[in-house]
Amino acid sequence: MKALSPFSLLLGGLWFALAASGNAQSYTFTTIAGVAQVHGTADGTNNSAQFYQPSGLALDGAGNLYVADLLNHTIRKVAPVGTNWVVSTLAGLPGTLGSDDGTNDQARFNRPSAVAVDDAGNLFVTDLYNQTIRKLTHVGTNWVVSTVAGLAGAKGSDDGTNSDARFDDPQAVALDSSGKLYVTDRLNCTIRGVTPVGTNWVVSTLAGTPPDLYPGFADGTNGDAEFFWPFGIARHSGGNLYVADFGNYLIRRIAPLGPDWVTTTVAGVPPGDTGPKAGTNDGPGSQAMFNSPNGIAVDASETLYVTDQFNSTIRKITSSGSSWVVSTVGGLGLAPGTNDGVGAMARFYHPSGIALDRAGNLYVVDTGNHTIRKGTPSSVSSPTLEILPVANQVVLSWPISASNYVLETTHALGSADSWMALSNGVSVAGDNYFFTNDVGAAPGFFRLHGR
Numbered sequence: 001m002k003a004l005s006p007f008s009l010l011l012g013g014l015w016f017a018l019a020a021s022g023n024a025q026s027y028t029f030t031t032i033a034g035v036a037q038v039h040g041t042a043d044g045t046n047n048s049a050q051f052y053q054p055s056g057l058a059l060d061g062a063g064n065l066y067v068a069d070l071l072n073h074t075i076r077k078v079a080p081v082g083t084n085w086v087v088s089t090l091a092g093l094p095g096t097l098g099s100d101d102g103t104n105d106q107a108r109f110n111r112p113s114a115v116a117v118d119d120a121g122n123l124f125v126t127d128l129y130n131q132t133i134r135k136l137t138h139v140g141t142n143w144v145v146s147t148v149a150g151l152a153g154a155k156g157s158d159d160g161t162n163s164d165a166r167f168d169d170p171q172a173v174a175l176d177s178s179g180k181l182y183v184t185d186r187l188n189c190t191i192r193g194v195t196p197v198g199t200n201w202v203v204s205t206l207a208g209t210p211p212d213l214y215p216g217f218a219d220g221t222n223g224d225a226e227f228f229w230p231f232g233i234a235r236h237s238g239g240n241l242y243v244a245d246f247g248n249y250l251i252r253r254i255a256p257l258g259p260d261w262v263t264t265t266v267a268g269v270p271p272g273d274t275g276p277k278a279g280t281n282d283g284p285g286s287q288a289m290f291n292s293p294n295g296i297a298v299d300a301s302e303t304l305y306v307t308d309q310f311n312s313t314i315r316k317i318t319s320s321g322s323s324w325v326v327s328t329v330g331g332l333g334l335a336p337g338t339n340d341g342v343g344a345m346a347r348f349y350h351p352s353g354i355a356l357d358r359a360g361n362l363y364v365v366d367t368g369n370h371t372i373r374k375g376t377p378s379s380v381s382s383p384t385l386e387i388l389p390v391a392n393q394v395v396l397s398w399p400i401s402a403s404n405y406v407l408e409t410t411h412a413l414g415s416a417d418s419w420m421a422l423s424n425g426v427s428v429a430g431d432n433y434f435f436t437n438d439v440g441a442a443p444g445f446f447r448l449h450g451r
Contacts, residue, residue, distance in 0.1 A: 029346035034371035036338035041094035049087035056114030056353035099152035107145035165203035225263035280333030285324030
């Protein structure tokens with residue numbers, strides 16, 4: 001299987017030609033809030049606002065961003081107002097750590113690291129150094145903070161209900177439509193479920209086992225899987241969880257199978273005798289390399305977006321049949337900086353959290369720069385074409401983002417009028433379009449043509 005554009009292929013003595021104009025989809029990154037390399041506590045609009053090593057973020061249906069401002073010990077809101085972004089502090093007191101529940105600035109946090117938002121607008125926060133999961137409920141113009149699981153200052157790995165459960169540096173949180181939370185329990189090297197049951201919250205371990213000495217690596221079911229400091233987590237609507245395995249430099253998938261959870265490796269080179277393998281390589285999932293991936297987001301087509309923290313880049317991971325392909329869509333590996341720009345011209349400094357809206361815009365917490373960045377995709381993306389031999393057929397697939405194109409065929413080149421749009425044999429399966437052609441019956445040339 002090979003990605004092609006443009007392309008011609010001799011298969012069984014018959015020529016197939018494919019042509020598509022343009023390059024792969026690009027992203028233009030801009031700074032929407034904060035000032036690069038300047039930390040502070042100020043609320044305000046655009047670059048008049050300040051953050052102090054912001055970590056995770058979440059996006060609600062109205063386009064508001066919610067940010068865990070790690071070293072300010074606060075939860076911030078970044079709201080779109082026309083062409084501007086207005087930053088306000090919802091809960092916590094800047095520079096004042098603690099564990100108190102309460103309303104607005106009466107509540108206290110200790111390095112909140114990630115945030116998720118449900119359909120009702122409630123926020124859930126991993127309070128990293130408090131070893132707890134917190135909830136922010138909107139009541140009128142106020143935000144009321146409560147602790148739903150864990151006990152402040154008490155590390156451990158116990159499953160249980162409410163404050164009987166224990167965590168060891170809960171790092172990130174995702175949730176499903178039923179309100180269940182999924183938490184990466186970093187130093188326990190596990191993935192935890194936090195399920196609402198009436199007015200209680202029941203914590204269970206879904207995948208991984210706390211290490212006896214050192215974290216490890218293993219794919220497997222439930223506790224047979226091993227992680228090395230799982231960081232970011234995202235849940236696809238189909239039920240799969242995706243985790244940035246920070247210490248193993250890998251991206252993992254945790255798929256529900258009945259009552260079980262099966263962990264596999266999506267991308268990255270698994271550790272060998274010399275330990276985890278870091279790098280900047282793009283390419284097939286099993287050959288691509290990361291350098292401490294942190295945040296992760298997933299879109300409806302199950303394409304992944306990852307902040308590759310110590311490479312200071314934004315990576316994209318696209319499914320390709322039964323495998324995955326990794327590309328870099330923002331920043332340049334091992335070249336930190338502050339620049340806005342397109343693709344590799346943009347620069348980041350240890351990015352962490354990432355979120356995605358329905359229009360395909362990316363939102364990135366640029367932690368080392370103390371800023372929030374936005375990645376806007378190009379309006380029309382060119383396809384990546386693949387040839388997959390199947391018996392005596394050729395199957396052509398391309399990303400669903402290429403719906404701005406039509407597949408055409410001709411038996412003879414040289415006349416623009418000879419190209420004919422195809423409908424028979426063209427179908428949609430999963431997140432790809434497919435065209436299946438019987439090689440013996442209809443040899444010819446094929447192209448993707450802009451609508």
